[in-house]
Each structure stands twice: as structure tokens, then as C-alpha cells.
Amino acid sequence: MEKEIILTNEGLNELKEELSNLINVIRPQVIEELVEARAQGDLSENADYDAARNRQAEVEARIKEVEGMLSKVKIIDDGGKKSSEVKVGNSVTFSNAKTKKDMTIKIVGAIEADPFENKISNESPLAKAMLGRSVGDTMEVRELKEPYKITIKEIK
Template identity: 80%
Template structure:
């Protein structure tokens, strides 16, 4: 990871904190129990259960450290009243592709939270970069690897 801030919405921070709590309070004790059971089976040099439990422990500890690092470097974007109705990280935007006439609603979030299946796009995506700083009824051009296209901002929340 780079040394720059990690952008998270307050919702994203809460999800990471829940995952961290689950890893520390539920998963880690389960893995320790698996290690104890596997160790009780005897010879560790040919014990596949022990090796699997050690690998699982390494994965869990790595994820705990990763989340703790993300949370320590996180810049939290609060969902405040967007009085100027300007698009920024944390904003939900409804827009229309002017070529296809298709309307879509997305929420702009940091890279860590991006999930296109939940209509959450990264602030570093071409679409979000084109919209940031724009207002309702603004038209902007989205520059992708293929051909650029224009969109009309319909609503900002």
C-alpha cells in the first residue's frame, strides 16, 4: 500500500470495524482451537490439518493487520448536507448517458469500498473523475480507454 490516505465513507469504516471485530473475537479463537486440535494429533511433520490451521492463522493475522493499517490511514468522508449540491466522494449521483439515454445511479466511494455490483464506484474511476465537482444539470465527458462519452447529471444526494 502507498503512504497516501485511504478514503472511506463512515459506512465503509463501520464495515471494516465489524470485520476486524469478527476476526479478532470469533475467527481468531476458532483458528487457535483448530491449531490445538491438530497439534493433539501427534507428529506435526506429516500433519495436513496442522499445516492447514497454520496457513489459516497466517491469513487471519494478515487480514487483521491489513484492516488495522487501513483504519489508521483512513480519511473518513462524512455524509454531510451537500448544500452546494456538488459531487464529491460519498455522494450518490443519478446521471444519464447521452448516447444510450440510459439512466444510472451510483455512489462515489474510495477505492477500498468500490463494488460495482452494489453501484459503488471508486473515486479514481474515469466516471467518478469526470463527475467530481460537477452539479445537477451539468454535462461532462467520461474519458475511457475506448471512446469517450457524455453524461448529464440528473440528481445529487
Template identity: 50%
Template structure:
């Protein structure tokens, strides 16, 4: 199975690194202490605190593994300097939507940074796939359940 690249902004990379450090240096030692304390309370078969601490430990370890996977497979999105004037991951794009007759601005980011409410769209979304590789003035069709056409107005 070919691993797909995980695209991250510089800010996201920093957040993941900080979260990993917190989990490894603070959360993991805390839960180990909780397990020790619960063990000291006697019979483990009927010890709800012990079970809860073990569940918490499993969740922390899973999150550590997930973040390590992200960091090992990520590619940082470079700030878009449109030297070739083509839309790419990291580009801010203004486009005209022929169906709504509106000009919309979006930033194309990796899936983990996507935030549609703040106009940050995933590079794997239908809109981003239609925009990627195009230049100002290009008219493209977005392969959505209901297809629509857009025109690239500007690339920032």
C-alpha cells in the first residue's frame, strides 16, 4: 500500500510537535502514576480506577503513535510564491462560481488542516482537485455530485 503524503502548514507541524512532546513528557508519566496508585489499592479485578487508568494509557499511546505517523509522513506546504502562476497546495485562490455568480476565496491546504468554515479546503476535495494546476483565467468543471463550473480569478 502506497502511503499518501500528509500535507501540513508550518503552524500545524509545530502544534503536532508540541502535542507529541506534551503527551510523552507530561501525560504519559501522569497516567503511569495513576496506574501505580490504583495498583496499590488492592484487588485489580474489581478496581475501576485501575481499568480507567489503563484505558487512558492506551488512548495516550495511540495518540502518540498517530502523531508520530503524521510527523514521519508529512510534507510541509511552502508559502505560495506563485512564480509559475499555477494553483498548488498552499495557494490562496479567488474564483468565480458560475452557478452562484459569486467570487469566492479559498486556501488549499492538506486534509488535516482543512477548515471549510474558514475557507481552508483539503487538497483532496473536489474543488481543490479542479483548481490544482490551473492558472488565472482558466475555466474548469468541478466534479461534485452536481457539477459546476468556476473560473480562476487570482492566485495569491
């Protein structure tokens, strides 16, 4: 059985937009580049033609990859309502016992994870420690270096 790809509605829309852009904008541009490169004559020593063919292969591979992902998508409810326990799609505020700082992260599927936007993968050690827990729970996060304790303050 193929692994499900977990996405929020926002992530699904982004993936659909990327596919649409690849098919309707990028693919025609690459085809135009191929036509222009072919018009230059001898294809055996035509660097522009080789580059356009490589770009076409990359675009077609990405289209197939995105289509494959979309066929395995499982949408998670990220409706913004309060939850009693941490699930994928929740934003969680927690306190780190070591640093004494609070932080808020959103738990998303691996494809949507972006640490610069505080979106972490449901497969990360931090998310795994939080999933199924409630406000007030303290748990240990087992990282490669050194485990640390966190306490959940809020779940949205």
C-alpha cells in the first residue's frame, strides 16, 4: 500500500496551483524554447537545444511527481477550532523547560513542513511527542543530541 500524503486544505491548494502553473505556463515556455533551439540548425552541437531538452525532462518529471502526490492526498481538518488533544493540523503553543521560552508551531504533513514558517512535519520528533497529548501535559522530546522536556500550553 502506498503511503498517504497528509496535507491541509492550504497545502492542497498550493500543490494544485503548482501543477496548473507547470502545465499551463512552464510547459508551453519549455516547448517554445525547444522550437527556438531547433530553429538554430544542427542539433548535435546545440547547447540551447540540450538545455531545453533537460528542462523539459525536469518539468515533465515534476508534473508526474505532483500528480502522483495528489492521487495519494489525505486532507486534514485545519478548521481553526480548539481541540482537546494535539492532532495534525493543530497549532500548538508549548514551553521548553530548558530554555524557559514559549513557542508556537503548526503540525502539518511532511510535504508542507517549513521551519521558517514554524510548520513542522508530523513525522518530526517534536510532533511525535505532542500528538495525542493535551494542554498541561509535559513530555520528553527525544532528539538525536539530547532529549528535552516541553509542556503544552495551548492547542488551536
